[in-house]
Amino acid sequence: MEIERTDKQFIPNATRNSVLYDLNFRGPLVKRNCTDVICLLFFFIFLIIFGFTVYFAQREGNLSKLLVARDSEGFQCGKDSEVVNSTFLFFFDLSKCADPLVPINGCPTPQKCVSECPHEAFIHDKTKCTKDIAEYKKKLICTRHVDIQSLKNCNEIDIKIQNQECAQWYLKSEPLGNRCLPTLDDIGTIIDKSEEMQKIFEALYNIELFGSLNGMRQLIVQDTINTWPVLVGGLVISAFCSLIIIAIMRWVAGPIVWLSITGVLTLLGTGLFFSYRQYDFYSKKPVDRYNLQPNLKSIINSYFIEANTWLYILIGSSIVFLVILLLVIVFRKRITIAIALIKEGSKAVSSNLTTILFPIFPWILQTIVTVVSIYSFLHLLSIGKPIYKVLGMNESCLCTGNYSSIQNGDLCDPIKLHDFCGSQSDGLKCHMSCHYTGIQPPPIAIYFKFINVIGFFWLLFFVSAFSEMVLAGTFARWYWTMKKSDVPFFNLTRSIYRTVRFHLGTLAFGSLILTICRIIRLILEYVNEKLKAYNNEFTKAVMCCCRCLCMCLENFLKFLNKNAYIMCAIHGKAFLPSAKDAFSLLMRNFLRVIALDQTTDFLFFLSKLLISLGTSACCYVYLTSEWFPKHFPHIFLHYPLAQILFIFILSYIIASIFFNVYSMAVDTLFLCFLEDCERNDGSPDRPYFMSKKLLNILRKRNK
Known part of the structure; x- marks a missing residue:
């Protein structure tokens, strides 16, 4: 047994690769040095460049170039002197806009700025033109280069329409975003008399879809305004339920975990039985799939009336069932440890209640970063000269x-x-x-766009890393305190100070690594879009593998970074040594890592889903039940399910904020637990810091 000597007094441990006992170790170090200073300086320099990018974008950019409607000649409706009194954009032939998002300038049809949108429907009809050409010319909408009053007869009007200098047809319209969109009041009239019925019908279908979505959007906004007290109440309920579940998890974590595992195995077993029944039925009674209707629904359904399909499902379900069952049997003791750590996490969070509200601060910072980056990027997009091309x-x-x-x-x-x-x-x-x-952007704008994208991801990852390290320092201090009553009252505040004072460079280093990986992923996505035009199966396979590997690498780096931040919060080392120590410690306890990670993630997901569904159900009953209007003011809703969806999403976000703290507590305590097992042996000089529950599970005790 070899004894390693350093400046501190160590006692030999069981193995060379294990963490050696440090007589002076009492949890997160108070006296520490600044880490990764060079990366911090580089980060500050980049912040200055990013700030100048935002300033340049705001000074040189003009959002009106993107937001204000432009006609086919590039004039900004209501802005340029030629069309200052024409604020609405009119589309000549919407049948060429084969997209639900019709009101875009890229639609390949002439567009004109008009002072008002059409108040009635129109379709070119030579019979009506011959009867009253003066009245007919009042309904024409033509380009700026056509003098409508100079048109002498219907043949000249017909020529202008064929040359796309005048609109052949249009509907009664209303302005939306300074663009004239049909109200669909006269669709029947247009379809019945149009010579290009099929094309116009397809365009009107898209217009109808967009128009209905727009009307729905307006009604949903109105419902949201009317129900904002219910939305706020739902968020309060979800936050309260999250706190309650975190508090009681120390007592019911075990039953919930085992009930979840049993439920998954039961569902898989039921799926196995059903798949076998379907396979047995269709193998004895084959169905001719070629007699089905040739539509998408029938094609999809045809695969589920074949015996081979159910055979594949049966084989896949059997493999998953056996793998999960074997993992549960092999990891049953480690799952018990995971449950105990979840209970410990609940105690740690309950003892540091300020950590529950702390994620709100990083969330606000990330929101600010997102808004500033999008604002800057839009302004950068507007820098340059307009491009006009022949069509x-x-x-x-x-x-x-x-x-x-x-x-x-x-x-x-x-x-x-x-x-x-x-x-x-x-x-x-x-x-x-x-x-x-x-x-057409200038080269400098392209460089600034790239800087803006890097700054967006780097700052987001940096803020997330700051939150993780602060929470890690808080919970590590709680774990490594033998008497929990001795934990400092301002534990979270001290962790914030240590992080800001010593480890911002480490956060910049770790977040930069993730940023580089994310930029590579974006480049691969861009290359993949360009390669789609060649329709090459080999390149598709190569790009798919590259994207998959890059995604796996990013997920691994996120996992490694989180644990590196935990080790840095405990020992005060730089990023690379902390990442090395964390990775070595986790690999020496690989089976425990698998059991804990999957179990806790699944449990936290179920908890968040339970809170979100429960809050949404309560709000739905309140908004739709006949009993509540008798005792509370009635709220009429056009789309109640939309409000319930909002409540579900917002409740899930609120629950995620709380449970992310819980998850960080469990991850931190787990790493501390692994180090505690290797560092100490339970003797009076080297007592375990873990709880009595964990000691009993491991069959260990402090002497």
Whole structure:
């Protein structure tokens, strides 16, 4: 047995790889040095650059370029002098907007700024035009280059419509986001008389979908305003329930864990029986799937009437059932340790109640970072010159001068294009137009966008790391105090001070590693989108493997970083030594790590789901029951399920904030527990710091 000598007095431990006993160790060190100072300086320099990026974006950018509607000539409706009195954008032919998100400038149809949206439906009809051409011309909506009053007969009007210089049809519309969207009051009239019925019907279907979603959105907003007291009450209930569950978990953690495991095995067993019944039925009575209707629903259902499908499900379910059952049998003792640690985590959180509210502060910081980054990125997107490209160029178009050799996709000037290009004299119709397609950013704006993305992820990961280390220091101090009554009253405050004073560099180092990994993932996603155009199966397989490996690497780094922060909070070492110590300690207790991680995550998920569903159910009963209106003011709701969904999501977020603290407490105590097992032996000089419950489970005791 080898004795390692250092400046401190050590007692030899059982193995060389175990943590050696330190006579002077009494938990998180009070006297420590600053860690990873170089990375901290680099982080401060980057913050200055990021701040300048935000300033540059705010100074040079103009959100009106992105938000204000533009017509086909690039004029900003209601902004530019040519269209200062025309604040609404009108689309000539919505049948070409084969997308539910119709009101976008990229729609390949002429667009014009108008002073008001149409008050009635219109469709080109030569019969009506012949009867009263003066009244007919009042309904025409044409481009700025067409003098409607100079049109002498219906043939000239028909030519302008075929050249897409005037709208062939439109519906009664209302403004939404400065864009004219149909109200769908006269759909039947348009469909019955349109010569391009199928195309217009598809466009109107998309418009109807968008219009209904918009109306639903407005009603949901109104419902939210009316029910805000109920929403607040639901959040208070979810927060209160989270505190109650955390408090009582020290007594019922065991039954809940074993009940959850039993429930999963029962569900899998039921699935096995059902799969066998279905396989036996369809193997004896095959069904001809080719006689089914050729639609998506029938195609999907056809796979579930084949015996082989149920055979595959049966085999997969059997493997999962056996694996879980064997893991439970092998890890039954370690699951018991996990339950005890969960109870210890409940005690630690209950003894440091201020930690429950602490995550609200990092959450506010992350919200600020997100808002600032999005605000800066949008301004950066608006920096540059507008780009106009040719659309609809064909053999019928005749251009002269500088546009004699122009083709589709070439850059153009929307004003000059009409002076140099038009239809051929032999009667062929040219439908060419010059459309606004985006903004050409300068190179410096591209660099600033990249800096903005890096700053967004780095700051988010940094704030998250700060929260983890502060909580780790708080709970580690609680664990390594033999008499829990001796834990300092301002335990959380002291942990915040230690983190800010000594370890911001370590947080910057760990968050930078995650940022680099996330940027690589974004680059892979970008490359994957570009490679889709080639439709190469080999490249798809390679990219899929790369993305999967990168995702696994990021998850591993998150796990390693969290444990490195815990070790840094305890021993005050830099990031790399802390990560090395944490990884070595966890690998020496690999089976315990698996049992604890999966068990606690599953239990916490069930708890959060229980709180969210319970809160949503209570609010749903209050909003829809006939009994409550007799005793409380009645609230009429257009979409009550939408409000229940809001309550469920917000309740889950609130519960996650509380249980993330609980999860961090368990992770910290687990690492402390592993080190306690290796560092001490229960003798009077080296007593265990773990609770009596854990000592009994491990069959150990303090002498």
